[in-house]
Amino acid sequence: MIYFFSGTGNSLRLARQLAAQLGERLLPMTEAVGTAPSFATNHEALGLVFPVYAWGLPLVVDQFVAALPHPAAAVPKRYVYAVLTCGDDIGQTDRLLRSALGRRGWELSAVFSVQLRNTYVCLPGFDVDTPALTATKEARTEARLGDIVERIRSRSASSAADITPGAFPWLKSRVLRPLFNRFLTADSHFRCNSPVCTGCGRCAKACPLGNIDIDASSRTPRWKGHCTHCLACYHACPHHAINYGFFTQGKGQVAIIR
Ligand SMILES: Cc1cc2nc3c(=O)[nH]c(=O)nc-3n(C[C@H](O)[C@H](O)[C@H](O)COP(=O)(O)O)c2cc1C
Ligand code: SF4
Ligand code: SF4
Structure with missing residues (x-):
């Protein structure tokens, strides 16, 4: 097993x-x-x-x-x-x-x-x-x-x-x-660049903990506070609309393996 x-x-x-x-x-x-x-x-x-x-x-x-x-x-x-x-x-x-x-x-x-x-x-x-x-x-x-x-x-x-x-x-x-773990893992540091986000929901689908909803009115992701910091949401976004703090802009992404 x-x-x-x-x-x-x-x-x-x-x-x-x-x-x-x-x-x-x-x-x-x-x-x-x-x-x-x-x-x-x-x-x-x-x-x-x-x-x-x-x-x-x-x-x-x-x-x-x-x-x-x-x-x-x-x-x-x-x-x-x-x-x-x-x-x-x-x-x-x-x-x-x-x-x-x-x-x-x-x-x-x-x-x-x-x-x-x-x-x-x-x-x-x-x-x-x-x-x-x-x-x-x-x-x-x-x-x-x-x-x-x-x-x-x-x-x-x-x-x-x-x-x-x-x-x-x-x-x-x-x-x-x-x-x-104390300072660099909270999902409150995630930001979505709303103008480029299409509301496709791939970030929510990629989260292994079901920690993301797509907000009904803004059509952007909303993190719910029980994150394990796997970064699947960051990597899954086809428009690189998700950033974590200041340092992920312009960084690469990996394709999610399902
Ligand atoms: C938050 C985070 C922390 C990581 N820390 C380490 C690390 O300490 N040492 C390392 O070699 N790789 C580290 N990595 C890379 C991952 O361990 C590696 O890419 C892993 O194979 C990802 O597996 P997964 O795709 O199953 O999540 C880290 C990745 C993430 C997202
Ligand atoms: S980092 Fe991982 S666990 Fe946290 S919200 Fe994104 S996909 Fe979910
Ligand atoms: S994957 Fe990217 S474009 Fe799709 S809803 Fe999430 S942030 Fe928006």
Whole structure:
């Protein structure tokens, strides 16, 4: 069983590929908060696939893990793995996840990170990848996925080589991440450029949390305050009408993978 969360679709595509190759069921975390996983056998693994946001778990993934019911006491230890998608590096996301799962009585057996298209654009210096970098990442993914599938099939533990913590992982995950979550994730910073907005509703449709309505009178998006900062709404707009704060004007967009 694989639970996934995805904003712009990188993790969704990877989760689908994993599920197909492993013959596993795929379930969205957003629809399974607080429900106990129903395993077909005691040998079935528990997989988690999601993106790294600000060197940690997306808020919605944090909520999913925090509400995960404890494993049944009578069942032997289950293989639990996570595949984290990122644009570059994960900091200490693996450790944050291990601790969060541990608080719910689950032990993380293996964790892998995979570099995919970068989707973060809201601060100066951050933009989507060039087509050449995207192609390089895609070319690497197939071999990486094959390796991960083999490791999961053989129920292997992961090693330090399976993740890309990057430079200063502690600083990123333990200092910058809380500041980022506190000051840079509120959906009140989203603005819609009304003259170019056509009211098409693609931003609302792209939001994995149903956090956007199209206002009936202005025909523009209205954010409802329970955002996980995935930026799907920003990337989905065909007219680049959505901006976040001051720094997304002129930045690139990625195509949403559904
Ligand atoms: C808010 C936000 C924060 C991000 N933070 C990181 C990060 O800390 N490290 C990184 O390598 N990539 C980061 N990224 C890039 C995503 O992890 C990466 O593009 C991921 O594959 C997106 O997956 P999704 O399409 O399933 O949402 C971030 C993206 C967003 C939207
Ligand atoms: S409002 Fe936008 S950034 Fe927030 S969860 Fe929805 S799509 Fe993602
Ligand atoms: S996707 Fe863009 S044009 Fe369409 S409703 Fe949303 S902001 Fe307006």
